[in-house]
Amino acid sequence: MPRLPSPTPAQLRRDPLPLRGRTALVTGASRRGGIGYAVARRLAAYGAGVYLHHHVPHDAAMPWGADRTEDVVAGVREALGDPDAPVVAGPGDLTEPDAPADLIGTAAAALGGRLDILVANHALSGSDGSLDEIDAAMLDAHWAVDTRSVILLVQAYARLRTRLPDRTPGGRVMMMTSGQDIAGGMPDEIAYGLQKGALASATRSLSTALADLAVTVNCVNPGPVDTDYLHGDAYAAVESHFPAGRWGMPDDPARLIAWLATDEAEWITGQVIDSEGGCRR
Template identity: 50%
Template sequence: MNERVALVTGVSRRIGIGAAVARRFAAAGYRLQLTGLPRYDDAQPYGGDPDGVPALLAELNGVTGDPDAVRYRVVDLTSPSAPAELIETAVRTHGRLDVLVAAHAYSTHTPLNGLDAAEIDRHLIVNVRATLLLAEAFAAAFGAGSGGRLVLFSSGQRLGPMPAELAYAASKAGVENLTRQLSPLLMPRGITVNCVNPGPTDTGYASPEGLAAVGRLFPGGEWGRPDDAARLIEWLCSPDGRWITGQVIDSEGGFDRYG
């Protein structure tokens, strides 16, 4: 495992799932190319993490003991050229790329009777187009013949309605479908393709009232934690995950949408 290289998108806040995945991978000996768009989180109601990226890089470098093992690049995935450039950067920096975890997402309030064409487009561009272009560039760059892993992210929209996030739900449905479309194409190249739905995860975006209300919908009374998703992703990307592909995996701790 020490020679494996992973690219993880959607990394900007230390409390995020992308950061949790990076921690797991660093501890397992991966070399990492991380990317995110901190200004996106800065503009959200929950706010960004101003010291997040430098602090996370310092933490990961302490784990790896190698200042060159973890690299970071700010990237706006609305750019059509960004996905291919990211893959190229990872391969140029580390010499190879074995794993792509596409943890990035764009989500805003998009209810019926309040839809905006530009917002719908942005959801599809970031969540679907960028993911598909990343997958294409990764497949073209992957040369190991086996052990490749592509992990996408869903939000369980097929399990229940998301009336306030219609554009997000539609885009994530597209990501789930990509999982099934890409898996038979990439398995012959030695790459598995899976999609993880981590369920409601406490990454600092919910209000105390929201945390309490949604927490009651879990049998255990608590939200998922970022490391819950990261543990599953680490396993999928390990040799033990070699036979799992084309799956949308709901890892929600028994979450009951209907209470």
């Protein structure tokens, strides 16, 4: 194969809408304080059509509560770089075995029959504990949401991509891990940390499985992000670990994920990438 030429000056200039004409599904994008919402806004700002998956009952049961879906959609639509790119939202209970495949089909249909980018951002909060506290039900609940549903989403996404012409560009999968492999791990969230670790471990295998479809697969650890779940002294204690003197904000990992979705990142796959802000642990 001949060596690829160096980029021309025109190619070096960044397209302000690098995702124009492409489509994305972002799971777990049900509230404006979350990472999924920030990711969706970045993708929309880059020109992508976006389908926002939500499971409002989960957030409604949490201390932070749920947003109105129409407010979430309005916030993403506000960020549109391409006014012709659609923004659609729909529900899905990913604890159900058939829900991931149904969601992929629904999102693709809503976005014109094609899905280029999958950002599996959803996760189960709560229902966890230390080694002494966890039980089979906690482990099973986190497995179903945090790991099984993600793998089934990737499977359904890959099957959809096989219907496109050979090696259609722009295929991207981004999964979310956590800080389970850094410093002291997550001893008080054994079930969550275990299942997030499984996704990180599967990243390279999935990237190999999807390589022939010209799809990259990467896993992002967003680090401690202020999604309005911690306050007071505990918040200040985390903040003190960062040289910048602040928590990560949802848009910090969103910028990384949006960049991974562009053609600039087409040579990056099979990686677990930390967005940690230089944390001093």
